[in-house]
Amino acid sequence: MSGPNFSSLSRKNLLPGRVADGIRAEIEAGNLQPGDKLPTEHSLADSFAVSRSVIREAIAHLRNEGLVESRQGVGAFVTLPAERETLRIAADGLTDIERFRDLYQLRLVLEISAAGLAARNRTDAQLAALDDALAIMSGAKKWEEEGIAADLKFHEILAKATGNEYFPAVLGFIAQRIGQAIVTAREREGMKAVVSATISEHTAIRDAIASGNAEEARKVMKTHLVSAAQRVSLKMEFLEDGL
Incomplete structure (x- = not known):
């Protein structure tokens, strides 16, 4: 497994929803598995060339969908499929x-x-x-x-x-x-x-x-x-x- 690749996305006007779409795609492709910890805010901000505030909102978006869960002081982790929400509306x-x-x-x-x-x-x-x-x-x-x-x-x-x-x-x-x-x-x-x-x-x-x-x-x-x-x-x- 090659691991997540965020650099292939366009960096122009990346906003929280678009960053969330990119991370979601990596989860759906299997490059991020259930239980995997997401890269740090700093690392994701560098990958997407956006501010850390945008990354925080993107992760909040993924939490709303049930794709990730945040553990205080530790980071965000990919959830098990059975724990995920079924409601999704593509931008x-x-x-x-x-x-x-x-x-x-x-x-x-x-x-x-x-x-x-x-x-x-x-x-x-x-x-x-x-x-x-x-x-x-x-x-x-x-x-x-x-x-x-x-x-x-x-x-x-x-x-x-x-x-x-x-x-x-x-x-x-x-x-x-x-x-x-x-x-x-x-x-x-x-x-x-x-x-x-x-x-x-x-x-x-x-x-x-x-x-x-x-x-x-x-x-x-x-x-x-x-x-x-x-x-x-x-x-x-x-x-x-x-x-």
Whole structure:
């Protein structure tokens, strides 16, 4: 067995979803076996020519699929096939606008509810973690790496703050696929990332959660998700006014 080969992938615009796709391919090819430890973050970052934050988000993506498990202080390991999740949505499949819209609608419904629950149930530590993610977003020099990774982290923390163990698993999986599809759409349409608007929307979400105002948290989350869809020219006629 030759071992995993990550260097054959294109290094242009590698984002967490694409890195995860590359690692997944090595697992499926048998170059990484159940029980094998993944290379270190530093090694993977060098192989893919991306930042370590991108690698961390890619590994989080694989955890959401059940392909790897993280052991604190040790690293990430390939899981046994019987332990893996069966739900999978390939990023390239979301180039079909109807499928992308359907998945986005699911995310919108779930994450609006998650924001309300997070406002009620978040801990001080989770609020501090939201602040950390927001600070990274605000200071990101390379938005397509640090900014998007911090954006995903913000939503991951919010899902955990619901106090419901299923929200992080489901929303984490959906957010990774949606995030990659949005990047692809921006590249295809030549759209510029509206970074200041994105940060402003996340700040409003953070403030509503900090105040414990569930109704406001749901409202500003809906505003953010609708605005994000509009920034990639996603038609919103599927939304109900009362959502």
